Amino acid sequence: MLVHICCAVDSHYFLERVQEEFPNEELVGYFYDPNIHPYSEYRLRYLDVEYSCKRLGIKLIEGAYNLEEWLKKVKGMEHLPEKGDRCTVCYDDRLDTTVKKAQELGHDKFTTTLLISPKKSQEKLEKIGNNLSSLTGLEFIYRDYKAGNGAEIQGKKVKENSLYRQNYCGCLFGLTAQRQAQKKIMDEMFNPISKQILPESIEQRLELYIKRNALEENGDKYKIIKQRFLNYRLLSAKVIIAKQIVPSHIMCYSTINRNKMNGRIEYEKDGIHYLNREEVKIISLETFNTLAYTEYKSIKELMYNPLDFDAEVEVRQQIVNNPYDLSTIIVLDEVIDAKYEIELNAQTYEDIKEEII
Structure with missing residues (x-):
């Protein structure tokens, strides 16, 4: 049959x-x-x-x-x-x-x-x-x-x-x-150009069930549990300086009100530049490399070969020192003193994901 x-x-x-x-x-x-x-x-x-x-x-x-x-x-x-x-x-x-x-x-x-x-x-x-x-x-x-x-x-x-x-x-x-x-949000259809595996994406589930198969093969004890968490999807973003779009990496959990803002650098400390509006923070690629223990040569390299999501969250928390912070963090090749125009469309939402324990 x-x-x-x-x-x-x-x-x-x-x-x-x-x-x-x-x-x-x-x-x-x-x-x-x-x-x-x-x-x-x-x-x-x-x-x-x-x-x-x-x-x-x-x-x-x-x-x-x-x-x-x-x-x-x-x-x-x-x-x-x-x-x-x-x-x-x-x-x-x-x-x-x-x-x-x-x-x-x-x-x-x-x-x-x-x-x-x-x-x-x-x-x-x-x-x-x-x-x-x-x-x-x-x-x-x-x-x-x-x-x-x-x-x-x-x-x-x-x-x-x-x-x-x-x-x-x-x-x-x-x-x-x-x-x-x-x-x-129909996040099943998201597949970022960076190929970063996003939380509760199909690719993350595939990794989880491949791990399940390996545990079964080895006869290891395990259980699949569900966890409630705050999920995030970046829909679109761009950074404009002097009317030119510049390469930028928008770190996970970055959000702004009304998806658009402009401002100037108001303060700098330890390589973190604070804009005067919307709690936006900008760091250079050099600062990012220091925090992440990486050696990226350009923003484009970072964009197309990013850290895994959890590692990026850890870097983010070093900058904001707050696991619940949703302010925007932008990584640029170089931070300059100029007017910044930022467009960012992102969503945060309550979600449930599976994990193996």
């Missing part, structure tokens, strides 16, 4: 039930989900499914990540609600491709873990699966493992196995609508 897999949160308990019900059946998992976006989220979900299948002793095959083809299929349906026609096209694509793979591999049965997902239409999935079954002769295994206390058991399995519990279906358009309804 070929089992289409969408994610480990949905698949782990589903696969356990299929194993129990079909003990003599060779199960093969097929991860085919071109709708998942961005690609780093796709890699994270595949990593988690790979981990889950290994624990269950199930062979796993990865399908093609043909995102562009999927986008063409749902063109014009971007703003439709979840479980609408866009999702139907998505079900069609994934099940049709699964059936073709099952035929290629010589399987006579197929099913999908989408059937247990709380955000998917079982009625539509059953209709599509039965239609493909009548066209190909392959048996579609329709099961409602959510019935009874299935959802509760599924949740316990996720926790017991330390699986990645994603907070959106995976589709860019579903994510957009969900974050708009929540009035929450």
